[in-house]
């Protein structure tokens with residue numbers, strides 16, 4: 001007997017999920033490449049040519065990650081035309097919570113989503129995709145009907161602003177998606193997730209490993225982290241190798257030709273990575289979504305931030321097929337194929 005998931009092995013069948021709303025929010029403070037060049041030995045020319053980034057935004061004194069995430073989620077709710085009381089679950093993908101016990105419940109409270117459970121999920125730059133797939137399971141099982149998935153990160157907290165090899169890359173932001181159980185519309189086609197902890201050392205935000213005396217012979221580990229550390233070339237090679245493989249496998253599994261993709265929506269880390277992946281599938285640059293010149297790499301926020309921008313400027317229309325992939329620390333990576341169904 002064929003299972004539900006076997007049935008999904010062709011492009012005519014869709015998981016019972018619709019993507020119906022999106023939203024985003026970014027901090028007010030803009031730091032240009034030239035301004036960064038006043039602090040570290042770098043230049044606008046170097047950053048633009050090696051990454052495509054022109055500027056990034058960082059959360060300043062009068063803003064917070066929770067505020068941005070709440071704002072993004074409210075916009076997604078509005079687009080989906082949902083009453084906040086009808087939300088069953090809020091998943092916040094973040095590696096930089098304001099509270100290590102979890103920031104999602106604070107967003108739940110801000111939204112007035114009194115019937116929703118809320119929790120954080122951490123998978124660095126793949127976090128949004130991992131959260132989306134996690135949310136999908138509740139909808140597929142029939143246990144929930146409406147979920148808000150948020151990707152929000154404040155990597156500016158953890159960047160060494162004197163390390164030119166990393167500080168030029170990152171920025172802060174938040175994006176959100178409203179997804180619901182639906183058998184009527186074309187929605188999620190399929191997904192794939194992967195992790196490889198053996199290669200995790202090439203990008204991390206590791207615990208400081210400092211021990212302090214406690215009592216007698218006992219010591220305890222101080223709650224403290226080191227700044228982001230990255231082997232840029234290794235991460236680059238990982239992304240341009242693994243993203244085409246995982247996307248290619250997904251397209252093949254569901255019998256979808258890359259020519260049918262309306263939009264390639266990748267984690268926004270480096271324009272050269274976007275171009276390399278697009279070239280592997282012969283996807284023309286007009287179909288490759290990119291806004292990293294304005295925001296840099298906002299970690300879990302890049303995918304929903306990009307999606308929201310392209311929905312609101314009416315590039316992405318209801319019914320468009322989106323090939324999406326996220327990748328980053330862990331190492332972790334994933335891909336999803338879905339039809340957008342929101343209206344704006």
Ligand code: COA
Nearest residue numbers: 042043046050125164165168232233235236269270327328
């Ligand atoms: N400004 C000026 N020079 C810089 C610089 C900066 N911000 N950062 C590094 N350099 C220098 C290096 O010191 C090196 O100098 P050298 O040749 O004299 O030794 C030179 O530029 C080349 O450095 P390299 O690290 O080889 O550059 P690169 O072409 O690999 O580009 C990255 C560096 C980080 C842009 C690139 O490796 C990358 O994008 N990797 C992926 C990172 C990523 O996406 N991370 C997040 C994943 S979620």
